[in-house]
Amino acid sequence: MSQKPETHRKRGRRSPVAIVLLVGIGLITTGAAYAMATTATASAEVDLMSPQVIDEGQKLFAANCATCHGQQAQGTDNGPSLIGVGAAAVDFQVGTGRMPMQGNGPQAPAKPVQFTDEQVKALAAYVASLGPGPSIPSQSDLTGGDAANGGELFRINCAMCHNVAGAGGALTEGKYAPELKNTSAVHAYEAMLIGPQNMPVFNDLNLTPSEKKDIVAYLEYLKENPSPGGLELGSLGPVSEGLFIWIIGLGAIIGLTIWITAKSN
Amino acid sequence: MTVTATPPSSGVTGKISNYLDERTSISGAVKEFGRKIFPDHWSFLLGEVALYSFVIILLSGSFLTFFFQASMASVQYDGSYVPLKGVEMSVAMSSTLDISFDLRGGLLLRQIHHWAALLFISAIGLHMLRVFFTGAFRKPRELNWSIGFVLFVLAMAEGFTGYSLPDDLLSGNGLRIIDGMIVGLPVVGTWISFLLFGGEFPGSDIIGRLYTLHILLLPLVVLAFIVLHLMFVIIHKHTQYPGPGRTEQNVVGYPVLPVYAAKAGGFFFLVFGVVVLIAATVTINPIWAYGPYDPSPVSAGTQPDWYIGFADGALRLMPPHLETYWFGYTWSWNIIIPVLLLLVFLAVVFAYPFFEAWVTGDKREHHVLDRPRNAPVRTAIGAAGVTFYAVLWAGAASDIIATHFKVTMEGVINTLQIMLILGPIFAFMIAKRVCLALQKKDREIVLHGFETGRIVRLPGGEFTEVHQQLDDYDRWQLVSFNDNAPIMVRPNARGKITGATRRRAAWSRFFFEDRIAPVTQTEYKQELEHSHH
Ligand code: HEM
Numbered sequence: 001m002s003q004k005p006e007t008h009r010k011r012g013r014r015s016p017v018a019i020v021l022l023v024g025i026g027l028i029t030t031g032a033a034y035a036m037a038t039t040a041t042a043s044a045e046v047d048l049m050s051p052q053v054i055d056e057g058q059k060l061f062a063a064n065c066a067t068c069h070g071q072q073a074q075g076t077d078n079g080p081s082l083i084g085v086g087a088a089a090v091d092f093q094v095g096t097g098r099m100p101m102q103g104n105g106p107q108a109p110a111k112p113v114q115f116t117d118e119q120v121k122a123l124a125a126y127v128a129s130l131g132p133g134p135s136i137p138s139q140s141d142l143t144g145g146d147a148a149n150g151g152e153l154f155r156i157n158c159a160m161c162h163n164v165a166g167a168g169g170a171l172t173e174g175k176y177a178p179e180l181k182n183t184s185a186v187h188a189y190e191a192m193l194i195g196p197q198n199m200p201v202f203n204d205l206n207l208t209p210s211e212k213k214d215i216v217a218y219l220e221y222l223k224e225n226p227s228p229g230g231l232e233l234g235s236l237g238p239v240s241e242g243l244f245i246w247i248i249g250l251g252a253i254i255g256l257t258i259w260i261t262a263k264s265n
Numbered sequence: 266m267t268v269t270a271t272p273p274s275s276g277v278t279g280k281i282s283n284y285l286d287e288r289t290s291i292s293g294a295v296k297e298f299g300r301k302i303f304p305d306h307w308s309f310l311l312g313e314v315a316l317y318s319f320v321i322i323l324l325s326g327s328f329l330t331f332f333f334q335a336s337m338a339s340v341q342y343d344g345s346y347v348p349l350k351g352v353e354m355s356v357a358m359s360s361t362l363d364i365s366f367d368l369r370g371g372l373l374l375r376q377i378h379h380w381a382a383l384l385f386i387s388a389i390g391l392h393m394l395r396v397f398f399t400g401a402f403r404k405p406r407e408l409n410w411s412i413g414f415v416l417f418v419l420a421m422a423e424g425f426t427g428y429s430l431p432d433d434l435l436s437g438n439g440l441r442i443i444d445g446m447i448v449g450l451p452v453v454g455t456w457i458s459f460l461l462f463g464g465e466f467p468g469s470d471i472i473g474r475l476y477t478l479h480i481l482l483l484p485l486v487v488l489a490f491i492v493l494h495l496m497f498v499i500i501h502k503h504t505q506y507p508g509p510g511r512t513e514q515n516v517v518g519y520p521v522l523p524v525y526a527a528k529a530g531g532f533f534f535l536v537f538g539v540v541v542l543i544a545a546t547v548t549i550n551p552i553w554a555y556g557p558y559d560p561s562p563v564s565a566g567t568q569p570d571w572y573i574g575f576a577d578g579a580l581r582l583m584p585p586h587l588e589t590y591w592f593g594y595t596w597s598w599n600i601i602i603p604v605l606l607l608l609v610f611l612a613v614v615f616a617y618p619f620f621e622a623w624v625t626g627d628k629r630e631h632h633v634l635d636r637p638r639n640a641p642v643r644t645a646i647g648a649a650g651v652t653f654y655a656v657l658w659a660g661a662a663s664d665i666i667a668t669h670f671k672v673t674m675e676g677v678i679n680t681l682q683i684m685l686i687l688g689p690i691f692a693f694m695i696a697k698r699v700c701l702a703l704q705k706k707d708r709e710i711v712l713h714g715f716e717t718g719r720i721v722r723l724p725g726g727e728f729t730e731v732h733q734q735l736d737d738y739d740r741w742q743l744v745s746f747n748d749n750a751p752i753m754v755r756p757n758a759r760g761k762i763t764g765a766t767r768r769r770a771a772w773s774r775f776f777f778e779d780r781i782a783p784v785t786q787t788e789y790k791q792e793l794e795h796s797h798h
Contacts, residue, residue: 106673147347147348148347148348148349148350148351148352150348151348151349151352151556152352152556155434155556155559155562155564156559156561156562159434159562159563159564159565160562160563160564160565161565162565163564163565163566164434164435164554164555164556164562164564165551165554165555167566168565168566168668169564169565169566169664169668170565170566170663170664170665170667170668170674171674172673172674172675173673173674173675174667174671174672174673174674174676176667176668177565218348221347221348222348222554227548227551227554228365228366228372228548228553229365229372229376229547229548229549229551230376230545230546230547230548231546231547231548232548232551233547233548235551235554236566236665237435237550237566237567237568238435238550238568238569238570238571238574239566239568239571239574239661239662239665241383241549241550241570241571242383242570242571242572242574243571244543244547245380245383245384245387245543245571246387246571248543249380249383249384249387249539249540249543250384250387250388250391252539253314253384253388253536253539254307256532256535256536256539257307257308257310257311257314257532258307260307260310260528260531260532260535261305261306261307261309261310
């Protein structure tokens with residue numbers, strides 16, 4: 001999937017030629033700059049306070065986001081202001097591929113991510129520099145939670161939209177709460193911090209940082225431990241179980257009845 | 266597959282069977298059973314599938330009773346499933362988790378039990394459809410249809426009570442919905458709910474009560490009805506599809522003993538094998554993922570097991586905000602109407618054989634089945650019923666349809682609401698048209714033979730395709746069926762035409778006015794002569 005982004009963005013763009021050109025130039029220059037930068041910083045550790053990174057982010061932002069969010073991220077008719085949304089919001093939105101948004105459905109869906117991790121961090125650094133907001137959780141925010149407590153909190157706070165098994169669920173008017181089986185721990189934590197789109201924000205009074213950590217631990221447990229009972233059928237519960245027994249179960253049995261009543265010559 | 270006849274007293278088996286026979290005269294029964302005809306069509310085995318699933322359910326269920334504890338007392342879970350460690354739950358839930366994770370083979374047995382239950386009811390459903398579409402419910406088997414119907418309802422009750430036992434979040438939501446339906450009934454609802462749950466929902470009695478129903482009362486009644494059902498099958502003998510030499514007076518086929526006994530016995534193990542294979546590889550009802558019941562959380566995508574789905578769907582498809590306040594009570598039509606709808610639907614299923622008998626006025630016994638096309642209106646009514654049920658069923662999965670096909674929830678609900686009304690009507694018309702067309706085709710084939718695909722050139726230069734007449738065996742199948750003419754309105758003995766007669770004549774017209782009669786002997790002779798010039 002990492003080779004795809006090029007084609008993706010071309011298809012999605014419907015803006016005038018000038019912008020396309022701008023984007024192209026932006027990409028080439030930042031790409032070149034990055035090729036040099038990444039050789040220097042081998043790991044994904046990016047210092048979000050460094051003016052260099054912020055500068056980098058501003059360029060990327062101007063090329064990819066400004067059409068909707070405005071040159072100073074102040075917001076336009078096509079997208080909200082990003083001042084004060086914080087690094088976490090950008091890391092979540094861009095890191096799950098939701099941004100840059102394409103088309104206008106009921107909800108911006110997760111897509112293949114269009115930037116490298118460093119570019120995402122640079123964008124986050126730039127937006128964070130515009131005003132204070134939730135920052136990207138650190139590794140210590142994410143590890144060592146209590147999965148049992150997290151499970152209970154998840155059932156109470158999240159299951160009504162995301163389903164108890166995290167299989168996702170429908171909301172009104174074509175909106176939906178996505179399944180959580182492929183969400184990374186960081187993005188899960190960020191989702192609670194920022195409440196993307198139709199999801200409510202769970203601030204630190206609703207769920208303390210340690211409770212958020214517990215929920216993350218629970219989601220990680222679900223991801224790492226496949227069902228002890230065998231195939232999960234999409235964790236959709238009785239609906240997929242019912243379809244399975246009618247199609248596969250009864251199908252197999254009918255095959256056997258046909259075989260057994262066939263006249264033996 | 267050969268069975269060699271051993272002389273009665275030679276060998277160990279012979280000695281044992283001799284011993285048994287001298288004390289029980291069982292050989293008479295074996296002979297009687299051995300002379301029964303082995304069914305020669307796959308659809309005749311669907312009842313057997315239901316029977317065998319029930320046996321599997323009894324076996325696996327008995328195992329579960331040794332370890333399950335039907336108590337709603339609260340404990341802290343301390344088993345080996347990490348994400349629930351230390352969580353408060355009922356003893357019922359915790360003992361089910363122990364069966365799943367800390368008892369050797371427990372999870373497999375749980376999954377066998379639940380998968381077999383799903384198979385049981387779907388086999389019943391398909392069996393019922395087979396009986397319906399072939400007209401196997403006609404005299405003298407109307408009573409057995411009624412018994413079968415009771416089994417169908419009991420099986421749903423058996424399934425629902427079992428589904429609720431682990432006291433997990435999913436089934437608790439299900440019970441909550443049932444409670445909501447009960448409480449929604451005017452005047453008596455609240456009192457019935459208190460009676461059932463021993464006070465305010467969820468109370469601390471319901472699991473124990475459901476347990477008694479699930480492992481004692483319902484299985485006994487089901488068993489009793491199965492015995493009755495099978496006794497009637499033996500008394501009536503099995504029906505048969507139309508075919509050469511098959512009449513209302515005989516049963517044609519091979520006897521069970523000797524060759525087919527092995528097949529029939531083996532079939533149980535095949536069904537068992539399929540169930541175990543599924544249970545060993547596919548998760549069912551992962552209560553550990555659902556967590557313990559607690560009245561506050563409700564999960565997205567909460568559904569009952571498939572056989573209760575049609576009831577859930579009826580509730581979901583009901584337009585909201587229909588309530589009136591009469592005589593000091595709130596009348597929640599959005600609950601009363603779906604409940605009535607379901608009861609009427611079940612009543613129609615139950616009563617259909619009696620209704621059709623009344624319409625046709627047919628008092629004859631029928632042991633030869635109808636091919637579905639030869640009873641177009643019955644088949645069409647069946648198709649309408651299946652569509653109605655299927656739409657309700659889809660209604661229960663409306664949210665999952667919405668997320669998986671990326672459409673809006675409201676769109677799905679509105680579409681299904683329209684389909685619930687129009688779907689059965691269209692299904693009726695289409696099925697009837699298809700049946701009539703197939704009957705016409707049958708007539709064509711009987712009269713003119715089938716196309717051989719062989720083109721010949723006549724001396725005059727004309728090309729024609731050679732048609733070949735059917736052989737006598739195949740023709741039998743196409744011409745031997747009941748021809749029901751519409752009943753005429755006739756005055757009764759006192760010279761009066763009663764309303765009932767009129768209604769009956771109207772229904773009879775509805776059933777039979779555009780029927781297609783089977784080809785008669787004379788028609789066929791004429792046609793033969795005609796084609797030979
Ligand atoms: C516990 C569930 C049931 C069991 C174990 C069961 C079992 C059987 C068996 C073994 C047969 C003979 C083989 C066959 O024709 O498939 C049979 C026949 C029959 N069943 Fe059922 N059945 C059940 C439910 C039902 C239901 C729900 C109905 C309809 C409402 C029904 C109606 C009939 C009728 C009318 C026959 C006679 C069919 C004939 O002779 O062609 N049964 N059943």
